[in-house]
Amino acid sequence: MVITPFIAGCLGALIGLLIALVANVVVLPAVLRAQKEGFVLGRKTALAAMSQEKVARLTRFTYRVPMPVMFAFVGWFAGLTAFGGN
Template sequence: MIETPVMAGSLGALIGLIIALVANLVVLPAVLKAQDDGFVLGRQWTPSKMSKESLARLTRFMYRVPMPVLFAFVGYFAGLRAFGGL
């Protein structure tokens, strides 16, 4: 049966994308606020002396592009394992 692995993996990938969407809507604003508070208190990101705007832009990019792709990929294989595709 070729349909079972595809359906199981797709369901897992969908769940991964939903988790990434919730992270974008709920977690990302909290992370950006914490970063902004850190700059107000004088803390800076140690590996690089990035400006507040460039660090916020990098954080938004990471939450909106690589994270959903990674969550969908991991969710696909988790779906295969959890829902009996393998």
């Protein structure tokens, strides 16, 4: 049946989006705090040439746009595999 793989993929994508949402709510503040402490302590990274605010904006963007898209995409295929759609 054609609808079963679609439902399985949608369920996997939904789970991926929920994981990305939890990462935005729980993990992102901790990451931003660690970055701020790293700038205060003078840690050097590959992004050291950027200002603290630019790095924080880039991190927020990454957590809010590409990460949910990637998690939904991976979740779609995981749903197909795990829930028997394929």
